[in-house]
Amino acid sequence: MLGTLIKKQYRExxxxxxxxxxxxxxxxxxxxxGMFVFFTAIMLLLAGMFxxxxxxxxxxxxxxxxxxxxxxxxxxMAILMGTFGSVFNTYATLYLAKDNEMLLAMPIPPSxxxxxxxxxxxxxxxxxxxxxxxxxxxxxxIFGTMSTTAVVYDVLLIFLVALFVTVVTCVLGWVVALIxxxxxxxxxxxxxxxxxxxxxxYYVCFNMMNILQKLLLNxxxxxxxxxxxxxxxxxxxxxxxxxxxxxxxxxGxxxxxxILCFAVLSKSxxxxxxxxxxxTRKAGKLTVKSSGVSAALMHRELKRFLSSPTYMLxxxxxxxxLPVLAIFALVKREILDGVISGMSDLLPWIGSVLPMxxxxxxxxxxxxxxxxxxxxxxxxxxxxxxxxLPVSGKMVLNAKLRLHIWLNLPAAxxxxxxxxxxxxxxxxxxxLCVLFIAxxxxxxxxxxxxxxxxxxxxxxxxxxxxxxxxxxxxxxILLGFGLPILAAVGCYLLRNICSAxxxxxxxxxxxxxxxxxxxxxxxxxGAARFDAL
Amino acid sequence: MLKINHFTKTYGxxxxxxxxxxxxxxxxxxxxxxxxxxxxTTTLKSVAGIMQFDQGxxxxxxxxxxxxxxxxxxxxxxxxxxxxxxxxxxxxxxxxFVGDVFGVxxxxxxxxxKALAEAFELTGDLNQSIGSYSHxxxxxxxxxxxxxxxxxxxxxxxxxxxxxxxxxxxxxGMMRQVCDRGGAIFFSTHVLEVAEKLCDKVAIIKGGRLIRxxxxxxxxxxxxxxxxxxxxxx
Numbered sequence: 001m002l003g004t005l006i007k008k009q010y011r012e013x014x015x016x017x018x019x020x021x022x023x024x025x026x027x028x029x030x031x032x033x034g035m036f037v038f039f040t041a042i043m044l045l046l047a048g049m050f051x052x053x054x055x056x057x058x059x060x061x062x063x064x065x066x067x068x069x070x071x072x073x074x075x076x077m078a079i080l081m082g083t084f085g086s087v088f089n090t091y092a093t094l095y096l097a098k099d100n101e102m103l104l105a106m107p108i109p110p111s112x113x114x115x116x117x118x119x120x121x122x123x124x125x126x127x128x129x130x131x132x133x134x135x136x137x138x139x140x141x142i143f144g145t146m147s148t149t150a151v152v153y154d155v156l157l158i159f160l161v162a163l164f165v166t167v168v169t170c171v172l173g174w175v176v177a178l179i180x181x182x183x184x185x186x187x188x189x190x191x192x193x194x195x196x197x198x199x200x201x202y203y204v205c206f207n208m209m210n211i212l213q214k215l216l217l218n219x220x221x222x223x224x225x226x227x228x229x230x231x232x233x234x235x236x237x238x239x240x241x242x243x244x245x246x247x248x249x250x251x252g253x254x255x256x257x258x259i260l261c262f263a264v265l266s267k268s269x270x271x272x273x274x275x276x277x278x279x280t281r282k283a284g285k286l287t288v289k290s291s292g293v294s295a296a297l298m299h300r301e302l303k304r305f306l307s308s309p310t311y312m313l314x315x316x317x318x319x320x321x322l323p324v325l326a327i328f329a330l331v332k333r334e335i336l337d338g339v340i341s342g343m344s345d346l347l348p349w350i351g352s353v354l355p356m357x358x359x360x361x362x363x364x365x366x367x368x369x370x371x372x373x374x375x376x377x378x379x380x381x382x383x384x385x386x387x388x389l390p391v392s393g394k395m396v397l398n399a400k401l402r403l404h405i406w407l408n409l410p411a412a413x414x415x416x417x418x419x420x421x422x423x424x425x426x427x428x429x430x431x432l433c434v435l436f437i438a439x440x441x442x443x444x445x446x447x448x449x450x451x452x453x454x455x456x457x458x459x460x461x462x463x464x465x466x467x468x469x470x471x472x473x474x475x476x477i478l479l480g481f482g483l484p485i486l487a488a489v490g491c492y493l494l495r496n497i498c499s500a501x502x503x504x505x506x507x508x509x510x511x512x513x514x515x516x517x518x519x520x521x522x523x524x525x526g527a528a529r530f531d532a533l
Numbered sequence: 534m535l536k537i538n539h540f541t542k543t544y545g546x547x548x549x550x551x552x553x554x555x556x557x558x559x560x561x562x563x564x565x566x567x568x569x570x571x572x573x574t575t576t577l578k579s580v581a582g583i584m585q586f587d588q589g590x591x592x593x594x595x596x597x598x599x600x601x602x603x604x605x606x607x608x609x610x611x612x613x614x615x616x617x618x619x620x621x622x623x624x625x626x627x628x629x630f631v632g633d634v635f636g637v638x639x640x641x642x643x644x645x646x647k648a649l650a651e652a653f654e655l656t657g658d659l660n661q662s663i664g665s666y667s668h669x670x671x672x673x674x675x676x677x678x679x680x681x682x683x684x685x686x687x688x689x690x691x692x693x694x695x696x697x698x699x700x701x702x703x704x705x706g707m708m709r710q711v712c713d714r715g716g717a718i719f720f721s722t723h724v725l726e727v728a729e730k731l732c733d734k735v736a737i738i739k740g741g742r743l744i745r746x747x748x749x750x751x752x753x754x755x756x757x758x759x760x761x762x763x764x765x766x767x
Contacts, residue, residue, distance in 0.1 A: 286625050286646065286647075286650075286656070288629060288632075288639050288643045289629050290632065290638065290639040290642065292633065293636070295633070296630050296633030296634055297634075299630070300630055303621050303626065304621055306621075307620075382617055382618070384578075384583050384613055385618070385619070387581075387582065387583040388581045388582065388606065388609075389634050390634065390635065391634055531585075
């Protein structure tokens with residue numbers, strides 16, 4: 001039975017890679033191959049980054065004979081990466097699957113449903129932690145002096161580290177579920193908790209660099225500190241370096257923690273999974289609020305966005321980051337000045353492209369926001385409502401695009417104006433930055449919506465699928481990252497031909513033209529396709 | 534009110550509905566019966582403008598669903614067999630959304646919501662999230678939202694499933710009122726006793742083809758609708 005459940009869970013997860021969600025037909029071999037090549041390329045790119053980091057860390061530590069400490073540090077990064085990558089998804093995966101009730105109605109013990117869900121969390125943890133851990137051990141094999149035992153242990157540790165990560169993320173998901181089942185405005189609470197975790201993650205990351213610096217200066221003492229205060233990690237490091245006793249200890253700890261975690265979660269699984277949708281009866285006056293069709297559609301989109309923590313966190317994180325970034329820049333203005341003056345010494349041309357830096361920083365954050373991209377797939381089983389109402393596909397798509405712009409633009413403009421002020425940019429320059437950013441937000445929104453129309457997926461049982469495990473969202477975010485970088489390269493290459501201001505005005509004009517073309521497509525072909533869904 | 538001429542809908546190679554023709558006059562309650570998979574839901578969804586079709590014509594009050602779907606939908610309300618409503622809204626928010634789309638004024642909306650919610654005993658639940666509703670409560674909300682803009686034609690797919698006896702009784706009364714004010718009802722059902730008592734006309738569909746239609750008296754004659762249905766389906 002368990003095998004069948006796990007097979008169903010993974011089949012559902014990978015379904016969109018093999019089956020076209022729109023037609024329900026199998027993808028062509030070339031299509032499947034293309035998707036896997038694309039996915040592998042992204043994984044290799046990330047793995048390459050961590051391989052580079054392994055170089056930085058490993059060089060000093062291996063020569064100092066502290067290979068175990070190298071593994072501890074890379075292990076911490078793998079755990080952080082795994083936790084960060086999976087935690088936002090875990091709550092939804094464990095407790096909010098649409099087929100919970102169907103499975104609970106079958107003669108399946110709830111604990112088996114839970115272990116099935118946890119297996120998917122494990123798969124995600126394996127992927128995210130593996131991106132860090134595998135390059136780290138490959139580096140160690142190539143440049144360190146590793147015994148055969150250490151090599152075998154390193155391979156086993158790929159799976160054990162993922163198990164450790166699964167425990168951490170499942171516990172966090174459980175805590176979120178417990179809190180959210182006791183409060184009103186559940187979605188907002190989950191987002192706040194997640195953002196706190198997100199902030200803590202970056203705080204740890206920033207401080208980790210300090211730890212690393214101290215470590216290189218005083219590796220012996222810090223190593224001793226880890227051995228005393230974080231013995232599990234010490235055992236991980238020693239095991240990876242080939243210590244059999246440490247391997248036994250770390251394996252034992254990981255397994256015991258997993259069993260404990262499973263026992264605790266399975267006790268409350270049924271209660272939480274079935275309580276999620278219940279709420280206390282709210283009395284009160286019925287409020288009739290009248291508005292136009294356009295506003296009603298827009299309000300509906302906003303309600304949908306605010307109802308889902310998964311949606312908000314995965315497709316709207318930049319909205320929260322942008323004001324924080326702006327305020328941080330304002331508060332730490334002297335650091336910013338120091339960085340720029342330092343860079344000016346190394347790169348004399350930096351001053352001439354400084355306005356572009358504002359644009360890139362803001363656009364990279366705004367590029368994280370793919371609000372419009374999954375919005376069509378998220379209609380799911382509710383699509384009949386729109387189809388039966390007297391609203392055209394054009395009106396629906398317009399509402400989705402407007403929400404994307406309305407959510408992103410104020411935060412992006414605020415950040416651009418504040419950053420412009422911090423960098424003492426001219427008013428006209430700031431205005432041009434805002435123009436470029438507005439065009440960028442429009443473009444990413446229209447492009448994401450186009451992807452949503454072309455490749456909708458209504459066959460999902462967890463909303464994490466069209467949001468987090470969606471190729472559309474991945475492509476949107478890649479565009480959000482790629483476009484500002486491309487614009488920056490263009491600005492650098494043309495710095496002797498035109499000023500940053502002229503470049504930004506021209507680039508903004510180009511982006512607006514493309515956005516206009518995309519919007520025209522959405523209004524015509526896109527709307528017709530939507531009506532035919 | 535509704536004219537369906539030579540309506541054909543195929544899924545791949547399979548004809549779900551084949552050359553269906555039906556005329557529903559204002560003031561009529563028209564029942565649509567047939568076995569599972571006969572093509573009832575496909576027909577209703579196509580009339581509601583949810584599903585595109587291959588051949589034929591659907592006219593709502595003389596307006597073609599293919600040529601001007603928005604104008605047709607303004608005259609229609611549709612209630613599906615399984616009302617999956619927006620879980621992220623409260624009942625009242627959903628009614629406000631539907632009211633806004635159909636341009637129902639705040640005054641009319643207030644009056645109608647109050648009356649309909651009281652009739653279905655849903656007033657106390659309208660401020661709750663739809664996600665917490667039972668199937669029957671969702672069905673009631675779908676009915677209230679369908680009646681909100683006083684449509685001329687109401688399409689319902691198995692409307693009595695999930696309703697408690699009192700709500701079912703209320704709905705039957707409301708269906709008759711719609712017809713009395715010049716509207717029309719086209720609904721599918723498996724409950725033949727209800728169809729027999731409630732409908733002015735009935736159509737029986739089998740394997741996507743219309744096999745009998747007409748006034749209730751013409752179709753059932755001296756026997757019961759159940760006997761006729763079983764004989765035709767057999």
